[in-house]
Amino acid sequence: MSESTHLGSQLVNLCSVLLLLSCFAVVAQRRLSACVDLFALQSFFLATTAALVAFLTGHRHIYLAAALTVVVKVIVLPRILRKVIERLNVSRELVMNINIPAGLLICGGLVVVAFFITQPIIPLGYLLTRDSLAIALAIILIGFFTMIARKKAVTQMVGFLVMENGVFLGTTAAAYGMPLIVELGVFFDVLVAGLIAGIYTHRLQDAFDSVDTSELTALKE
Amino acid sequence: MTTLLTVLLACYLLGGVLPLCTSRPSLQTILAHSGAAAAGVAGIALGLLGLFAAQPLTLSVPSNIPSLTFALRLDPLAAFFVLTISLVGLAASIYAYGYVREFTGRVSVGLLGSLLNGFLLSMTLVVLADNGFFFLILWEAMSLLSYVLVVTDHERPGVREAGLFYLIMTHVGTAFIILTFVIFSQEAGSFSFDDFRHPDQRLPEGLRSIAFFTALIGFGAKAGIVPLHVWLPYAHPAAPSHISALMSGVMIKTAVYALIRVYFDFLEGVFPWWWGFTVLSVGALSALLGVMYALMEHDLKSLLAFHSVENIGIILLGIGAGMIFHTYGLHELAALGLLAGLYHTINHATFKALLFLGAGAVQFATHTRDIEEYGGLLRRMPWTGLFFLIGAVSIAALPPTNGFVSEWLVFQSLFLSVQLPTLFLKLMLPIAAAILALTGALALACFAKAFGMSFLAQPRSAHARQAVEVPLSMRIGMGLLAGSCVVLGLAPMLIVPLLDRVTGPLTGVAISEKVLALDGWVVAPVTVEFSSISTPVLAALLVGGGLVGLLIARWLGKGLPVRYSRTWGCGLPLTPRMEYTATGFVQPIKQVFETIYQPTVKLEREFLEQSKYFIRHQRFEFHIEPIFETYMYRPVVTKLLAVAERLRVIQVGSLHLYLTYIFVTLVLLLLWAG
Amino acid sequence: MYAMVQLVLIVVQFVMLLALAPFIVGVIRKVKARLQCRRGAGLLQPYADLAKLFRKQPVRSSTTSWIFTAAPYIVFASTVAAGLLMPVFLSHTPLNFAGNIIALVYLLALGTFFLILAGLDAGSAFGGMGSSREAIVATLAEPAMMLSILAIALTAGSTNLSTIVHQSALLEGVVLAPPAHLMALAAMFIVTLAETGRVPVDNPATHLELTMIHEAMLLEYSGRYLALMEWAAGIKLLVFLTLIVNVFAPWGIATSVAPLALVTGTAVYVVKVAGLAVVIGVIESMFAKLRLFRVPELLGAAFILALLALVFFYTLRG
Structure with missing residues (x-):
């Protein structure tokens, strides 16, 4: 392994690890606005990782994906979510399905699981990014877990977006990004999903006077 | 050695029989406990000799019953446990001279003393037995005698239920042990342990795994591993305190003995990695849950009983790590893990027995076991308090005591997982170490509570206010164990070579040279660069640091006298x-x-x-919800009761019908046999 | 000759720990004061405080036992003993053989144990409250600390502090596994804040029964006993800071007993520790104290960080 690849892969690893850590920060955070900020931060790390990979491999189209990430996930989506939070007048999530220390422990377990699942395929990946695959899987799992553990629609939305970040990191790591057209489609999807979720949260607030999605069980009656 | 063994047996037998020949309680006490104490001294000598003997001592008396021979074998492993049992037995019997006074009038002191001798004898013979049948008979004798001792105080509420619970659990365990031995005898062709060790051909893989589990369940029920521990916190505290000390200190260790015997001796230490991992997981679970439930307990003796679950867990962590290393051919590390487990075994025997004796002394003085009713006992019972503190510091594994040394060794064997080849185990052993760290910290909190609430501040009840120091014999018993704790902690250079004699034959390597560096002043796991401790130096540092503090205080303070005043209670009189x-x-x-x-x-x-x-x-x-009882045992009991209810159809109370059942069974049996 | 040098080194390390501890406390207080736009007391004030306390006549509660008077000496001794086991200005500390990092942790635990007992002994509600809280904080900090230490120990292939420090000092700035290193450092830093009773876990500057932990246990102490306890708390803080700077960034520490190396090693060490003290002062000014039942979340996060450090150590090796 040449010195520059080694340094490069260490940098990529470091960035992926920061991505993962911001996931944990989301899990440990009660304040909704802080969750959104953390998501923005995570997306920023994601863009940095993508740009690093683009620089080190010379795949130009990843630069575009990185730029899109910055626009959509660091600027637009957090702004939408912050608006939603402002309107809703809820700032904290006090009751959760799983308390924070237990949630952190479970997420720690998920990371270990992710590393075990990817163990056999890691040596097959590209040298530069192969460790990031395990981290991507871990991020997806943690995002999913956040959606289960939290009750407020906004944090569930953040969980979903975190998952999406995980998928993006995974594709970058495993295949140095998807074809450009697919990536554009995905960004469009995410943006639309964010808008819909924002509207849906408003409707939830109107209907139940709360953004607690567990209230939805009342629809059954 | 044969002479010593004879002396030991004779002393126990005399101590068992003589007290029943007289009716004066004071004479009964002296006879019974002198017998047990003399046998204890003989046992210590025998254990030490057995550890250093070149050849194991074997004795065998044939019997008329097929597959049963009264065979005894004193190899280093057995000798080590004889030593442990005798040491605690000696202290408990000295303690009992004074302690049984508490029972005079209520129960026959002679019978109690006689049973004590029988109990000690059965435990000693269990570890010496060299025949499956003989072992089972002794194991049953040990269980039954301890049951009878548990229900000594059968008029107190809850004691009989505790005894019954114990009896059921121990028999479920025995059933599994019988199963284990039957599996071994299939290939060995007999019930002799010698044949178990060298069977004609190796057991098939599946049967070996079944034997592993049956042994773990069977002996685990006695050792009190989670989730089979549920009886232990009821039964151990119910017994008189010197018996509790023996049950928690040494009886559960016979199960540890048997597990090592089965895994390393009969199965020749050949096993897949997941056996060791299972033992390790069970150990981690027991350690953590044991201490957690102990924290919530406010009955001093139940608290100690839960800590036995914890410490069995720690012992199993060491043994489990040893088994894992053994699977991967890392023999020196395997020996280290096993050595750590055994070191903790003798340490736990001493400090747990000491704490139980201390709890007994407190109960003797206050007539209650509720921690909330103690307080201020250190000023009233200074010696008991000091001994209890030594025990508490040891069990919390604080340097430079014995608990620290063995827990440190367990930590090292878990940390040396770096040398294992698989990522899974490389990650799991450090997590076990983290659990052990949490366990240690919780144990510290628990004993800060136990000691602080019982011995410090003001008395919380009239009982505690009127407490006085216990008789001399009880203090000597406790002092003996407290001294052992200190010696075991400060002199690993004496203990490690002894333990090495035990682990050497089991793992095939001797490691005492490597574990003891610098003429024994330093203890290091197999690789010296990895880590080292020296408890004597640590003790010297502590004393030195304290002295410097004292000197500075003297020098700057110019010996100003201390003024006494009341504790600040926000202006109210302190209560x-x-x-x-x-x-x-x-x-x-x-x-x-x-x-x-x-x-x-x-x-x-x-x-x-x-x-x-x-x-x-x-x-x-x-x-607090005892989760295992609620979700595991209660449903089973409910089902059993439902089935029993159904079976009542055939139970009508008619003698004739019962005779018919027997008759029909007999005829059917004869037909089947013919 | 060799033994003499070693002995001198032990004594120097001992004196240095005792002498530097109040200074570090002074630095933190000064930083906090400046950030609050106060001038604050001089850096040497803690020395004057200690000297004053030693000279005062101690008052002892009449309900206490010998534990109460013995505890300050035991706490002092255990903290100092822990300090002697670790490298301070020289990577090969003479007493290294007497105990590794686990021994150090357990020596500090010995101090905690007697501190808790001392809190209970006076029989007031405050002492019990402090003891009870100290017990839970110490309990939760322990596993995180153990794992973060292990993650670092693995890098050096040893749990002996001198070996760890010496090896990483020789690497001169190169870190073998940066993610693992960083996360272990973060975990260790959180543990340090918890174990030494700093904001956001405990507030050393308050005497409000709702919030205090460490001070509540010392409430009945006065005179020389209080002085020893305060001094020991300062040394404990110094021990943790030293661990962090020497284990995670040992560059500049003396790796041999040459006089020049020793002098620069000492100077670099003092600067690094003082720098870390400034960081702690800033953190104390930035954050509010957490509610007691939020502390598990913080320490849980530290535990997870340490666990991840371990996972990454094995999996992300470039």
Whole structure:
């Protein structure tokens, strides 16, 4: 392994690890606005990782994906979510399905699981990014877990977006990004999903006077 | 050695029989406990000799019953356990001279003493037995004698139920042990342990795994591993305290002995990695849950009993790590893990017995076991307090005591997982180490509570106010064990070579040279660069640091005399009711770990009629949910009762019908046999 | 000759720990004061405080036992003993053989144990409250600390502090596994804040019964006993800071007993520790104290960080 690849892969690893850590920060955070900020931060790390990979491999189209990430996930989506939070007048999530220390422990377990699942395929990946695959899987799992553990629609939305970040990191790591057209489609999807979720949260607030999605069980009656 | 063994047996037998020949309680006490004490001394000598003997001592008396021979074999492993049992036995019997006075009039002191001898004898013989049948007979004798001792105080509420629970669990365990031995005898062709060791051909893989599990369940039930521990916190505290000390200190160790015997001797230490991993996981679970439940316990003896579950867990962590290393051919590390487990075995025997004797002394002086009713005992019972403190510091594994040395060794064997080849185990052993760290910290909190609430501040009840120091014999018994704790902690250079004699034959390598560096002043795991400790130096540093502190205080303070005054109580006169209670002390821990405890809190308040800000009367209750009992045992018991209800159809109470059953069975049996 | 040098080194390390501890406390207080736009007391004030306390006549509660008077000496001794086991200005500390990092942790635990007992002994509600809280904080900090230490120990292939420090000092700035290193450092830093009773876990500057932990246990102490306890708390803080700077960034520490190396090693060490003290002062000014039942979340996060450090150590090796 040449010195520059080694340094490069260490940098990529470091960035992926920061991505993962911001996931944990989301899990440990009660304040909704802080969750959104953390998501923005995570997306920023994601863009940095993508740009690093683009620089080190010379795949130009990843630069575009990185730029899109910055626009959509660091600027637009957090702004939408912050608006939603402002309107809703809820700032904290006090009751959760799983308390924070237990949630952190479970997420720690998920990371270990992710590393075990990817163990056999890691040596097959590209040298530069192969460790990031395990981290991507871990991020997806943690995002999913956040959606289960939290009750407020906004944090569930953040969980979903975190998952999406995980998928993006995974594709970058495993295949140095998807074809450009697919990536554009995905960004469009995410943006639309964010808008819909924002509207849906408003409707939830109107209907139940709360953004607690567990209230939805009342629809059954 | 044969002479010593004879002396030991004779002393126990005399101690068992003589007290029944006289009717004067004082003479009975002296006869019984002198017998047991003399046998204890002989046992210590025998254990030491057995450890250093070149060849194991074997004795065998054939019998008329097929497959049963009364065979004894004193190899280093057995000798080590004989030593442990005898040491604790000696201290307990000296203690009992004074302690049994508590029982005079209520129960026959002679019978109690006689049973004590029988119990000690059966334990000693269990570890010496060299024949499966003989072992089972002795194992049963040990279980039954301990059952009878548990129900000594059968008029107290709860004692009989505790005894019954114990009896059922231990017999379920015995059933599994029988199964294990039957599996071994299939290939060996007999019940002799010698044939178990060298069978004609190796057992098939599947059967070996079944034998592994049956042994783990069978002996685990006696050792009190989670989730088979449920009987232990009821049965151990119910017995008189010197018996509790023996049960918690050494009886559960016979199960550890048997597990090592089965895994390393009969199965020749050949096993897949997941055996060791299972033992390790069970150990980690037992250690953590044991200490967690201990924290919530406010009956001093139940608290100690739960700590036995914890410490068995720590022992199994060492043994489990040893087994894993053994699988991968890392023999020196395997020996280290096993050595750590065995070191903790003898350490736990001494400090747990010491703590139980201390709890007994406190109970002797206050006639209650509730920690909330103690307080201020250190000023009333200085010796008991000091000994209890030594025990508490040891069990909390604080340097430079013995608990620290063995827990440190367990940590090292877990940390050396770096040398294992698989990522899974490389990650799991450090996690086990983290659990052990949590366990250690919780144990520290628990004994800070146990000692602080019992011995410090002001007495919380009239019982505690009137307490006086216990008789000399009880103090000598405790002092003996406290001294052993200190020696075991400060002189690993004496203990490690002894343990090496045990682990050497089992793992095939001798490691004492490597474990002891610098003429024994330093203990290091197999690789010296990895880590080292030296408890004598640590002790010297502590003493030195304290002296420097004292000198500075003297030099700057110019020996100003201390002025005495009352504790500040916000202007109110200080009463014991202002003290933190044991319940209050552990409240934060209860709240943080509520997922495990599942506490239910009940608060009833009655207010003054004039205003709801003044409370006239309030009542606080909290319970924690014993999850294993509620979710594992209760359903089984309910099912069993339902089945029994069905079976009542054939139970009608008619003698003739019963005779018919027997007759039909007999005829059918004859037909089948013919 | 060799033994003499070693003995001198032990004594120097001992004196240095005792002498530097109040200074570090002074630095933190000064930083906090400046950030609050106060001038604050001089850096040497803690020395004057200690000297004053030693000279005062101690008052002892009449309900206490010998534990109460013995505890300050035991706490002092255990903290100092822990300090002697670790490298301070020289990577090969003479007493290294007497105990590794686990021994150090357990020596500090010995101090905690007697501190808790001392809190209970006076029989007031405050002492019990402090003891009870100290017990839970110490309990939760322990596993995180153990794992973060292990993650670092693995890098050096040893749990002996001198070996760890010496090896990483020789690497001169190169870190073998940066993610693992960083996360272990973060975990260790959180543990340090918890174990030494700093904001956001405990507030050393308050005497409000709702919030205090460490001070509540010392409430009945006065005179020389209080002085020893305060001094020991300062040394404990110094021990943790030293661990962090020497284990995670040992560059500049003396790796041989050459006089020049020793002098620069000492100077670099003092600067690094003082720098870390400034960081702690800033953190104390930035954050509010957490509610007691939020502390598990913080320490849980530290535990997870340490666990991840371990996972990454094995999996992300470039």
